Amino acid sequence: MKLDHALKTQKLFNRSRSVGINPNHWYPVAWADRLKPRRIERTTLWQQHIALYRDADGTAHALEDACLHKGVALHKGEVVDGCVVCPYHGWRYDGQGRCVSIPYYPEQKKLPSARVRSYPVHERYNLIWVFPGDPDLAEASPVPEIAEYGDPNWLIVEVPARFPAHFCVVNENPLDVFHGYLHRDLPGWYDPVLVGLERDGRTIKAEYDVTFRNGWLARLFGLAGDTGKxxxxxxxVGYHYPHCRNTMPGKSNYYFMRQPVGPTETQSYGFLCLQIRLPQWLVRRIRKPLSRILWRFLVKPFLVQDIEMMESEQQTYLRDPERRNVEINPVISAAQRLTVEQYDLHLVPTTGGPSYGDA
Ligand code: FES
Ligand SMILES: [Fe+2]
Structure with a gap:
């Protein structure tokens, strides 16, 4: 590796752990079925506190979690007639963040016209999505697609996870199939070989060849061949900024929808979509308990190991943000470049931002 090239990738590596998000994308911020009527839930997206609630029709709204008056957190208040009421002096806000009443305000006077910030909201795949960027860009920007969602031929296991790490650290985990080493004592893949890498806009796609043992688990998921061991x-693997997806063509799709909470914290909403070799009528009947069993015995052991690694990586970065690391997987360097570019694109929309050279 040439020196200037090494320096460029090093700069990229370190910077990718410190950049913010490009806000002009949709981000999940909560499971939709946990947002109950008349409740206000606080969530955090890249250090912005957001109050979520449902109006009288059940439509979800997202408001900046701070009252216009003195900044008290609105999630401490209550929902009345489809509006959020601040607990301190009773200022009332509608779903667009407009102040619609102040209990002690003279009736003949016009209410303050300033608004609490409201975010565009979509509810899809049992998730509440918000668009934290320019609201005028929201409708033209699609919510990520989960094609298998609602299809009875697929079993979908929801996989929530909280990672004590920057979202770039978190996204690199599923993109780097070589970390199968970590899971070598679990029934996963081994002998990975990177066979392809391409980038198209804000999408990176990489292909790896891997080996599975033909055990009962591989047979259940149709991963085992007919002969041999x-x-x-x-x-x-795909990085569709800011979310990821791992696919085993025709067998499974694993979506990782990310909520970057802050520089050292990321909430993840995973959807493991499986085609199981059991009769569909049986899968339909046992869908819920089967999902729970798969989560407990198939997904969780991997997650526990991954979380420990990401936390360790993050802590080392925090102790020494200029530390020199050595990355040899071009997929990871490509992911870091995309993360940094997306941030710069948001900051410098007209110039295209600085260049970081090739990996
Ligand atoms: S701080 Fe909210 S009404 Fe006064
Ligand atoms: Fe892993």
Missing amino acids: ETRRKIV
Whole structure:
């Protein structure tokens, strides 16, 4: 590796752990079924506190979690007639953040016209999504697609997770299939070989060949070949900024929808979509308990190991943000470049931002 090239990738590596989000995308901020009528829930998206609630029709709204008057957190208040009422002096806000009443304000006087910030909201895949950027760009920007959602031929396991790390650290985890080493004692893949890498706009796609043992688990998920002790398969990993997806063509899709909470914290909403080799009538009947069992015995052991690694990586970065690391997987360097570019794109929309060279 040449020196200037090494320096560029080093700069990229360190910077990717400190950049903010490009706000002009949709981000999940809560499970929709946990947002109950008449409740106000606080969530945090890249250090912005947001109050979520449902109006009288059940439509979800997202407001900056701070009253216009003195900044008291609105999630401490209550929902009355589809509006949020601040607990301190009773100022009342509608779903667009307009102040619609102040209990002690003279009737003949016009109410303050300033608004609490409101965010565009979508409710999809049992998630509440918000668009924290320019609201005029929200409708033209699609919410990420989960094609299998609602399709009875797929079993979907919801995988919530909280990672004590920057979202770039978190997203690199599923993109770096070589970390199967960490899971070597679990029934996962081994012998990964990177066979392809391409980038198109804000999407990176990489292909790895991996090997599975032909055990009962591999057979249940259709991963095992008909003969022999092991089967070679392809894993396609994608970084569709700011979210990720791992695919085993025709077998499974694993979506990782990310909520960057702050520089050292990321909430993840995973959707593991599986085609299971059991009769569909049986899968339909046992869908819920089966999901729970898969989460407990198939997903959680991997997650626990991953979280420990990401936390350790993050802590080392915090102790020494200029530390020199050595990255040899071009997929990870590409992901870091995309993360940094998306941030710069938001900051410098007309110039395209600085260049960080090739990986
Ligand atoms: S701080 Fe909210 S009404 Fe006064
Ligand atoms: Fe992992």
